[in-house]
Amino acid sequence: MGLFGIPLAVGLVQYSLEDQESVLQRTASLTARSVQSELARGDAPTVLPDLPTGVVLAVYDGDGDLVLGDGPEPAGDEIGRALAGRGSHATIDGDIVVTVPVTGRHDPDGAVRAAMPVSAVYAGLVPIWLGMAGLAGAVLVTVWLLARRQARRLATPLEDLAGAARRLGEGDFSVRTGRAGVAEIDQVGGALDSTAERLDALLARERAFSQDASHQLRTPLTGLRLRLEAALDRPDADLKAALVAGIAEADRLERTIDELLQLARERTGRGEPTDVDALVRELEPARAERLAVSGRGLVVDVAPQLPPAAASAAAIRQVLGVLLDNAEVHGAGTVRIVVRESGEALAVDVADQGAGPGPDPFAAPPERATGGGVHGIGLPLARRLAEAEGGRLVLGRSVPPVFTLFVPAAWPETVVEPAPVVPEPAEEVPLGR
Known part of the structure; x- marks a missing residue:
């Protein structure tokens, strides 16, 4: 906002000063035409035209003497240049000063000096500057409110995603994220939901597998143990054959358990x-x-x-x-x-x-x-x-x-x-x- 407001304020000051110089130039020229005839006859003018607010006007004769209005005495260099036929404008002692010659038949018959304090120009700019400052403040407040609303709109779903990810890391696979209306955030939420669903399905599958496998394998292992114990209780039986068959059966069941546990896990190919x-x-x-x-x-x-x-x-x-x-x-x-x-x-x-x-x-x-x-x-x-x-x-x-x-x-x-x-x-x- 400062990068825009400061150059605008400086440009406004420059424009106001140039505009005020134009007002003084017109006022001085109009006054010079109105007193020309009197100065040409050698008479002192007695009446000045209506002046804009804050303008100080002075009329000088051909000798540089002040004959009407308010101005410095003796006349300054700007009056001398005007009596030489050269008008001027400058800032002198905090005043904007414009001088114009009163044109005679051969040489200027006099000069007119119009002045206004620079402070008056700045005083006129104060309401404009206050309006600009108020407008800038309103813009800043509006931008802050919009930015806060947008930040809340983006931060809230991100906080929800962070909470959902934390719950997922703690083992809550039932977690699901809402939709925020922001495509990128919704894509992340969808990916998190898909991961939670896959993990939930994987965990449920492994739990079901463990329950089924443990239940179904426990019965034949118990039966195997009973058969081996029965063979030991029969002295006329071929114990070696029974033991060899039992060990083979136990090995087969052990391989089955290992193989099934490996199959229960999700694979990528x-x-x-x-x-x-x-x-x-x-x-x-x-x-x-x-x-x-x-x-x-x-x-x-x-x-x-x-x-x-x-x-x-x-x-x-x-x-x-x-x-x-x-x-x-x-x-x-x-x-x-x-x-x-x-x-x-x-x-x-x-x-x-x-x-x-x-x-x-x-x-x-x-x-x-x-x-x-x-x-x-x-x-x-x-x-x-x-x-x-x-x-x-x-x-x-x-x-x-x-x-x-x-x-x-x-x-x-x-x-x-x-x-x-x-x-x-x-x-x-x-x-x-």
Whole structure:
């Protein structure tokens, strides 16, 4: 404001001084014309014209003597220049002074001197300066109010964002930010909301996984311990074989726990494609041996020239393990594994000749399980693992049961979408058993 106001004030002073000189020049010229005839006759003028406020007028004859009005005596140099035919204007002793000659036939017959104090000019500028100062103050107050309003409009949402970020850092993933109407701040708030939602979903998924895995794994581990203790109580049993089988089973469960905990964590990529054919062939010998004990068979049918799966081998192995455990424990007759192509996905069917699952096979397990159970993680968590890999686990047919695992296919020279479209089964009931 000072950079604008000070030059304006200085310019206004300069303009006022020049304007006042013009007023004095006109007044002196008018007076010179009005007294010309009298001075030409040698008479002393007696009447002066009406003068503007603050103007002091003096008339001098051809000898430089004051004949009318108020002026210095003896006459100063400015009167001498006027009697020589040269008018002048200057600031003398704090006055603005303008002199003009009274033109005669040959030489000037006299001179007129008009003067005004410079202080009178400044006094006339005081109201203008006060008005300018008041206007500047009003502008400053207005700008301050607008700046304060804008600062509050920007600071309030930023403070809310800071509070939301602090709550998010303290573990409150339910925090959500409002919208401030400022695009940049709203983008930050949206990113913070998205982060909170992702962290909340991740935490909920890991909590659910931990509950399901701990519950489902606790039962087979307890059963394993009971079988080992029973073998020790039977002196005629082959203890070495029982212990070796028990240790192998414990190792398998331990690997399962480690693998599942790793799968439960969110990943940034799909990793290497999985050869589903090789994975199924890897599971076939042990499963066939276990089914043969109860007089049942295992048939594996893999379609030729299938692409690899764009899913984790560990996740597919765990899901198939659950389906085979269910078929072994709850099913009947021959267990059949069919690996086939289904649109942009690979489908793995696991079927048996049993009576089918219960009314709600994909329901979460109860809080406390008693008695026997299914080895593995259970169908609820198996479905969750399949969905985490971009696939689905469905019950394609209820009697005799056919469970189908759909996983995205990793076609050569194509980009694999993280969530491919999976065809709906002809009949779908809640999964699990």
